[in-house]
Amino acid sequence: MTIADELGRAIGADHVQALRGAAAAWLVSPGAPPEVAEIVRIGNRHRIALVPVGTGSRPTRSAADAPRVQVQTRRMDHIVHLDETSLLVHVQAGITGLALEKILVPRGLTIGDYPPSVLMSTIGGILAVRTPGKSSARHGFFEDAVCGVSAVLADGRTIHTRVAPRRSTGPDLARALCGSEGTLGFITGAVLRIHKKPEARFVAAYALPSIDAAVGAVYLALREEAAPSGVRIYDAAEADAHFTGSSVPPPRLADGEALVVAATAGPTDLATCDRDLIASAVTAMGGRAADARLAELWWKRIHAGEPTPAPGPVLQVTATPATLRAVYREIVEAARRTGARARAYISRFDADGAVVFFSFAGDASAEEVRAATETAAEEAGGWLLGARATKLDPYLDALRAELDPLGIMNPAGLA
Numbered sequence: 477m478t479i480a481d482e483l484g485r486a487i488g489a490d491h492v493q494a495l496r497g498a499a500a501a502w503l504v505s506p507g508a509p510p511e512v513a514e515i516v517r518i519g520n521r522h523r524i525a526l527v528p529v530g531t532g533s534r535p536t537r538s539a540a541d542a543p544r545v546q547v548q549t550r551r552m553d554h555i556v557h558l559d560e561t562s563l564l565v566h567v568q569a570g571i572t573g574l575a576l577e578k579i580l581v582p583r584g585l586t587i588g589d590y591p592p593s594v595l596m597s598t599i600g601g602i603l604a605v606r607t608p609g610k611s612s613a614r615h616g617f618f619e620d621a622v623c624g625v626s627a628v629l630a631d632g633r634t635i636h637t638r639v640a641p642r643r644s645t646g647p648d649l650a651r652a653l654c655g656s657e658g659t660l661g662f663i664t665g666a667v668l669r670i671h672k673k674p675e676a677r678f679v680a681a682y683a684l685p686s687i688d689a690a691v692g693a694v695y696l697a698l699r700e701e702a703a704p705s706g707v708r709i710y711d712a713a714e715a716d717a718h719f720t721g722s723s724v725p726p727p728r729l730a731d732g733e734a735l736v737v738a739a740t741a742g743p744t745d746l747a748t749c750d751r752d753l754i755a756s757a758v759t760a761m762g763g764r765a766a767d768a769r770l771a772e773l774w775w776k777r778i779h780a781g782e783p784t785p786a787p788g789p790v791l792q793v794t795a796t797p798a799t800l801r802a803v804y805r806e807i808v809e810a811a812r813r814t815g816a817r818a819r820a821y822i823s824r825f826d827a828d829g830a831v832v833f834f835s836f837a838g839d840a841s842a843e844e845v846r847a848a849t850e851t852a853a854e855e856a857g858g859w860l861l862g863a864r865a866t867k868l869d870p871y872l873d874a875l876r877a878e879l880d881p882l883g884i885m886n887p888a889g890l891a
């Protein structure tokens with residue numbers, strides 16, 4: 477029997493599509509976790525690469541000329557169980573965050589304050605790729621919502637990491653699967669913690685004397701345990717670029733000043749308390765209230781489909797609270813030395829850091845600006861977004877070799 481026949485027998489020929497290319501390759505759509513397990517066993521027998529595909533927002537990195545089976549999860553899009561008392565939902569990996577939210581919201585529930593752009597992805601894809609964008613200051617990183625993961629290992633065995641009731645059960649293996657890009661296991665489902673839809677939401681805008689003061693104010697509030705659902709800092713040039721020509725007059729900041737927009741949500745008392753914590757942190761750092769419509773527009777752009785000025789930023793740098801200011805300063809300065817003008821906003825705040833999003837203008841060549849600013853970012857202690865820390869690779873390699881001795885599980889993943 478050919479591989480195509482075996483795949484067809486496992487999941488139905490209608491769900492197996494041969495892909496054009498130099499090497500034998502198929503796109504398959506299993507309808508349930510046992511079918512994924514069967515596909516993995518076939519891959520194992522034939523030593524053929526298995527590449528999970530969610531919505532496919534990130535094109536597969538496997539070489540186009542390498543034999544492979546691309547296993548897409550889109551048919552596995554069911555809610556297995558919704559427990560409205562425990563606020564837990566058990567979903568299959570192929571459901572998108574938005575589809576899940578559509579079911580939760582009418583019940584007064586929500587996955588949390590994650591940007592809709594994140595929720596367009598499948599839950600499997602979101603968990604398989606851990607990035608700073610998948611976090612909310614209020615609800616933490618997306619993987620913090622994970623109470624358990626089901627996955628198929630390279631030999632076709634299925635594991636479920638959720639052990640309930642919660643007790644001391646050794647290492648949390650779900651953590652290893654999150655961010656493993658399908659190299660340690662094919663995620664077929666997850667149990668996620670969900671939330672009540674917030675009773676109140678407030679937005680506010682503030683002008684701060686400098687980026688340093690703005691960063692100081694945000695971390696002062698976070699250290700006081702404020703839990704905003706979103707915060708963003710714009711430098712003066714970025715605020716101009718974002719609000720000039722919009723329905724709201726731009727904040728008219730002096731050069732060097734910064735705009736902070738913040739949203740808080742939850743039970744009214746808590747949302748008010750978070751808002752007040754941020755306001756007093758702003759005052760402590762020498763800031764003042766600005767036009768709240770700026771914050772309303774910011775929130776609508778992220779969460780209600782209001783168009784955001786294009787083009788988007790070209791450089792994204794993650795930095796810790798301690799290095800954030802230096803990263804911003806050094807990159808602006810490096811761009812200036814090439815003859816470019818940098819502008820930036822800072823977003824995705826959590827206790828561990830934030831991401832600075834830069835755009836550049838001027839006549840300098842884009843390559844020269846990129847080289848200079850990327851070097852400056854690294855020298856100032858920042859991480860270019862997408863750069864993976866490789867320090868733990870020996871541990872990871874040992875895990876991969878143990879779990880997947882034939883190297884069939886998304887071999888190009890985590891490259």
Ligand SMILES: Cc1cc2nc3c(=O)[nH]c(=O)nc-3n(C[C@H](O)[C@H](O)[C@H](O)COP(=O)(O)OP(=O)(O)OC[C@H]3O[C@@H](n4cnc5c(N)ncnc54)[C@H](O)[C@@H]3O)c2cc1C
Pocket residue numbers: 527528529530531532533534535549569594596597598599600601602603604605607608609657658659661662663664861862886889
């Ligand atoms: C290294 C990397 C960095 C990225 N950085 C960002 C970022 O900073 N911000 C951002 O918004 N987006 C980022 N993305 C895009 C990211 O792909 C999407 O944000 C989202 O996670 C993908 O969801 P998806 O459903 O489209 O999955 P896909 O794009 O189809 O798949 C993404 C990756 O996850 C694997 N995968 C998918 N489903 C499963 C599953 N069920 N089990 C195991 N593995 C699976 C795929 O093989 C692939 O490696 C990044 C992607 C990668 C690979």
